[in-house]
Amino acid sequence: MTLTPSSVELTRSNPETILEIPIAAPRKWDAEHPNLYTLQASATDGANVVETVSRTFGFRQIQRAGRGLLVNGKEVKLHGVDRHDIDPLTGRAVPPEQCDRDAQIFRAANMNFIRTSHYPPMEEFLDACDRYGLYVDDEASVAFAVNGVQNDPEYTPDFMNQWSEQIERDRSHPSVLMWSMGTNRRGQEYPQAVRLCQGRGPQPADHFQLGRPGAV
Numbered sequence: 001m002t003l004t005p006s007s008v009e010l011t012r013s014n015p016e017t018i019l020e021i022p023i024a025a026p027r028k029w030d031a032e033h034p035n036l037y038t039l040q041a042s043a044t045d046g047a048n049v050v051e052t053v054s055r056t057f058g059f060r061q062i063q064r065a066g067r068g069l070l071v072n073g074k075e076v077k078l079h080g081v082d083r084h085d086i087d088p089l090t091g092r093a094v095p096p097e098q099c100d101r102d103a104q105i106f107r108a109a110n111m112n113f114i115r116t117s118h119y120p121p122m123e124e125f126l127d128a129c130d131r132y133g134l135y136v137d138d139e140a141s142v143a144f145a146v147n148g149v150q151n152d153p154e155y156t157p158d159f160m161n162q163w164s165e166q167i168e169r170d171r172s173h174p175s176v177l178m179w180s181m182g183t184n185r186r187g188q189e190y191p192q193a194v195r196l197c198q199g200r201g202p203q204p205a206d207h208f209q210l211g212r213p214g215a216v
Helices: 096-108 123-132 153-170 190-198
Strands: 037-045 048-057 062-065 068-071 080-082 113-115 135-139 176-180
Touching: 048 123, 096 123, 123 135, 123 153, 153 176, 153 190
Parallel strands: 080 113, 113 135, 135 176
Antiparallel strands: 037 048, 062 068
């Protein structure tokens, strides 16, 4: 598929830009139909290609209707578990192929939802969720804050930087259904975190509060 525009010129004075390219009638992504596309982009200097990057992505729309959660206009029910990046043989050094196996095991168990407690997962796991069709609650590594740091303005930039990096890294994964800004803690920077989630892109993944006192 050829995109229009198919190229953009970047200069020292204009090093980045944002393109909006409409796609007519794409095959949409959901857990039962994990349709993916591959986008390939090349950086050129004159006639020389200096770098080529490709990644998969999907088209999907997330909405809330009353107490219901809609994906592509259809209500979904979530059935799943928490997951940690851990391997029985290698511990916290999880090999990428284990991420793929985990996603296959979850789907074979008739699950469609994973919460990445209590930190963002390896990106290979999100890639696998994109491929096999798993919704993800992408959780930040902000948990069990103590000594009042969650209400200390001096720490707000640290929280905001962490959330911003997580969203920038993961927002193109269609499997990411919601952002969890942390667990067992909630502080004065929480409204800023919500605005950050809602302000990234024309249709960002919905943000939900976990259903426990003091949790986000």
